[in-house]
Amino acid sequence: MQEIIRTESLTKRYGDYSVLQDISLNVYRGEIYGFLGLNGAGKTTTIRMLLGMIAPTSGEAHINGQRVLGAKPQLWQQVGYMVETPYAYPNFTVRENLRLIAKLRGLPEKQSTEAVMDRLQLARYADTKAKNLSLGNAQKLGLAKAMIHNPSVLILDEPTNALDPAGIVQIRELLRHLAKEEGVTVFISSHILEEMSKLASRIGIIHGGTLLQEISSQQFEQLRRKRLTVKVREKGELAIELLRQAGYATQLADEGRIEVTDESAIRQPERIAKLLVGADLPLAELTVNEEGLESYFLQRVSQ
Numbered sequence: 001m002q003e004i005i006r007t008e009s010l011t012k013r014y015g016d017y018s019v020l021q022d023i024s025l026n027v028y029r030g031e032i033y034g035f036l037g038l039n040g041a042g043k044t045t046t047i048r049m050l051l052g053m054i055a056p057t058s059g060e061a062h063i064n065g066q067r068v069l070g071a072k073p074q075l076w077q078q079v080g081y082m083v084e085t086p087y088a089y090p091n092f093t094v095r096e097n098l099r100l101i102a103k104l105r106g107l108p109e110k111q112s113t114e115a116v117m118d119r120l121q122l123a124r125y126a127d128t129k130a131k132n133l134s135l136g137n138a139q140k141l142g143l144a145k146a147m148i149h150n151p152s153v154l155i156l157d158e159p160t161n162a163l164d165p166a167g168i169v170q171i172r173e174l175l176r177h178l179a180k181e182e183g184v185t186v187f188i189s190s191h192i193l194e195e196m197s198k199l200a201s202r203i204g205i206i207h208g209g210t211l212l213q214e215i216s217s218q219q220f221e222q223l224r225r226k227r228l229t230v231k232v233r234e235k236g237e238l239a240i241e242l243l244r245q246a247g248y249a250t251q252l253a254d255e256g257r258i259e260v261t262d263e264s265a266i267r268q269p270e271r272i273a274k275l276l277v278g279a280d281l282p283l284a285e286l287t288v289n290e291e292g293l294e295s296y297f298l299q300r301v302s303q
């Protein structure tokens with residue numbers, strides 16, 4: 001496997017305040033590496049160092065085998081990035097903004113602009129001034145700028161932040177396609193656990209400036225605690241008794257809800273429904289809940 005991104009003990013301090021400690025990670029060609037952490041965990045700081053925008057206090061970052069600090073300008077022809085809220089010239093249209101970037105990058109202006117607008121489904125906003133775009137479309141314009149030169153490495157800081165659900169699915173599919181079909185390496189940060197487990201092939205979890213854990217997305221899915229919540233219209237005690245007798249690990253939660261944590265119940269909730277309805281205990285609610293990022297961290301950090 002070809003190593004594309006490598007950090008060695010990246011550390012950043014501002015005065016006495018330590019933002020990042022000893023971050024060492026590797027990302028391989030065609031991988032989508034999800035960098036997952038709560039707000040303030042240190043994601044943006046890491047990404048800024050990956051891009052050479054700020055210098056580490058100690059440690060190093062490498063892309064394509066080159067040390068980022070002091071890298072030759074050619075390195076940046078292979079890298080596309082979007083960090084925090086993307087900037088665009090407000091009085092230029094989407095097309096004008098992109099043509100400007102194409103020109104600065106020495107690309108065929110018309111062809112690369114139209115191609116990237118198509119890719120991100122931005123063509124119908126081509127003549128809209130950047131200042132009149134919705135937040136989601138402004139974000140897409142930022143992504144278009146990051147991708148216009150067809151880079152082989154994409155580094156994206158919370159790229160789906162302002163997008164609506166349809167936009168999130170679209171970007172997810174585009175990134176998956178780029179990684180799988182074109183071998184593009186994607187490093188993407190987010191604080192949304194759900195999104196990461198759907199998109200990334202590997203996930204690095206950062207908390208308080210430390211890389212806590214690196215796992216595959218499949219492992220991550222298995223580690224997340226899931227539970228089935230049931231509520232019956234009445235006779236909650238009886239329902240609990242019945243479920244326990246049937247061998248399910250069951251406990252009473254808020255507002256008369258019953259939580260079932262067995263794998264088999266989570267995989268086949270219809271069995272629970274059948275059991276209760278069959279005993280004349282009609283259901284008011286039946287849901288599978290997945291643990292959120294905060295509680296996953298709390299559990300992980302307190303171990």
Ligand SMILES: Nc1ncnc2c1ncn2[C@@H]1O[C@H](COP(=O)(O)OP(=O)(O)OP(=O)(O)O)[C@@H](O)[C@H]1O
Pocket residue numbers: 014017019037038039040041042043044045046191
């Ligand atoms: N220039 C700076 N001077 C001092 N502290 C800073 C500086 N830049 C960032 N920090 C602090 O470093 C910590 C990590 O910030 P960072 O922006 O990297 O987090 P993040 O994980 O990207 O969070 P968010 O999702 O909120 O952007 C925060 O506590 C932040 O206040």
